[in-house]
Amino acid sequence: xxxxxxxxxxxxxxxxxxxxxxxxxxxxxxxxxxxxxxxxxxxxxxxxxxxxxxxxxxxxxxxxxxxxxxxxxxxxxxxxxxxxxxxxxxxxxxxxxxxxxxxxxxxxxxxxx
Amino acid sequence: xxxxxxxxxxxxxxxxxxxxxxxxxxxxxxxxxxxxxxxxxxxxxxxxxxxxxxxxxxxxxxxxxxxxxxxxxxxxxxxxxxxxxxxxxxxxxxxxxxxxxxxxxxxxxxxxxx
Numbered sequence: 001x002x003x004x005x006x007x008x009x010x011x012x013x014x015x016x017x018x019x020x021x022x023x024x025x026x027x028x029x030x031x032x033x034x035x036x037x038x039x040x041x042x043x044x045x046x047x048x049x050x051x052x053x054x055x056x057x058x059x060x061x062x063x064x065x066x067x068x069x070x071x072x073x074x075x076x077x078x079x080x081x082x083x084x085x086x087x088x089x090x091x092x093x094x095x096x097x098x099x100x101x102x103x104x105x106x107x108x109x110x111x112x113x
Numbered sequence: 114x115x116x117x118x119x120x121x122x123x124x125x126x127x128x129x130x131x132x133x134x135x136x137x138x139x140x141x142x143x144x145x146x147x148x149x150x151x152x153x154x155x156x157x158x159x160x161x162x163x164x165x166x167x168x169x170x171x172x173x174x175x176x177x178x179x180x181x182x183x184x185x186x187x188x189x190x191x192x193x194x195x196x197x198x199x200x201x202x203x204x205x206x207x208x209x210x211x212x213x214x215x216x217x218x219x220x221x222x223x224x225x226x227x
């Protein structure tokens with residue numbers, strides 16, 4: 001099946017710094033990628049939809065200036081958490097869609113100290 | 114927005130037992146998806162349902178798309194330790210369900226005692 005990778009798998013950063021997370025579709029081209037956030041013992045919450053070559057569409061309540069998304073190619077989308085704070089600590093999961101379904105990456109655990 | 118209500122929230126069973134969980138919505142879905150998430154991993158698709166009344170199996174897993182299109186269930190037969198994890202139902206959001214956004218249920222956390 002289709003494979004989606006994320007890098008890094010985990011990251012620890014200091015409050016006030018920025019962190020970039022990469023999402024790659026390894027064996028297919030994805031015109032649309034999605035970014036989710038998952039807090040402990042909770043479900044996945046969609047943050048934004050990323051379309052190649054255009055601006056991302058953010059869900060209500062998600063700060064677009066804080067969570068910068070770039071979808072520069074059909075196989076790569078990046079999420080940058082700017083000026084991270086401890087409350088941004090979470091599990092970030094991307095997914096990439098081909099014609100038929102969404103495939104999820106393994107997630108990135110972000111801890112902000 | 115649309116919501117999926119999943120139950121039970123958690124289950125504690127003995128190895129070898131059968132498991133049943135369900136998902137309901139106040140609105141109609143044209144597709145129902147069941148995912149499993151292992152700790153520290155992303156969700157993996159188990160079964161996809163595309164037609165009201167459809168009953169689909171994947172090994173020991175069986176899922177059905179309710180005829181009202183507002184519910185679905187997932188059964189696991191003869192549970193084994195590797196079945197441990199969180200199971201999510203999901204469906205495409207919005208009137209245009211060809212749009213690609215998914216809404217997820219709250220999840221069912223399955224724990225198995227050997």
